[in-house]
Amino acid sequence: MNLLRDPGLQAERTALAWNRTALAVLANALLALREGWHSQxxxxxxxxxxxxxxxxxxxxxxxxRRQQLLHASERVAVSALAIATASLVTLIACLGLLAVVVGAGLPRDAM
Incomplete structure (x- = not known):
């Protein structure tokens, strides 16, 4: 059975979601950079x-991904490598943030 891709706005919505995510991460990165810079x-x-x-x-x-979805004539699945990479980066970022938060709660002479 040959299922063609829905020619609707799914690719545009997906691209906008990724762009919003990137913008949110950028804003948090800039806030963290500012805080780290001021507190040394x-x-x-x-x-x-x-x-x-x-x-x-x-x-x-x-x-x-937007280009892939807009120009594909069939369904285009996300690769397992992309999902695994995103999951690993998210896990590392969460562990890093947890380490910073726990470390910030300790007195300066304890570190």
């Missing part, structure tokens, strides 16, 4: 740099 807290600045990289990667992936 290196782990926060490193986390901000990772978030900036993630925002750039999300924006690039969104543009690539």
């Amino acid at each position: 807290h290196l782990p926060v600045m490193l986390l901000a740099c990772v978030l900036l990289s993630a925002a750039a990667a999300a924006a690039l992936y969104a543009a690539r």
Whole structure:
């Protein structure tokens, strides 16, 4: 059975969702970078740099994915590698943020 892709606005909605996600990550990265810069807290600045990289990667992936969806004549599934990579980056970012939050609660001489 040959199922053609729905020519509706799904590709546009997906691209807009990825762009909103990238913009949200960028805004949080800039806030973290500002906080790390003012407090001279290196782990926060490193986390901000990772978030900036993630925002750039999300924006690039969104543009690539949008082109794939707009020009495909059949259904285009997301690759397992893309899902695994996004999951791993999210896990690392969460663990990094948790380490920063726990470390920020400790007294300065304990670190």
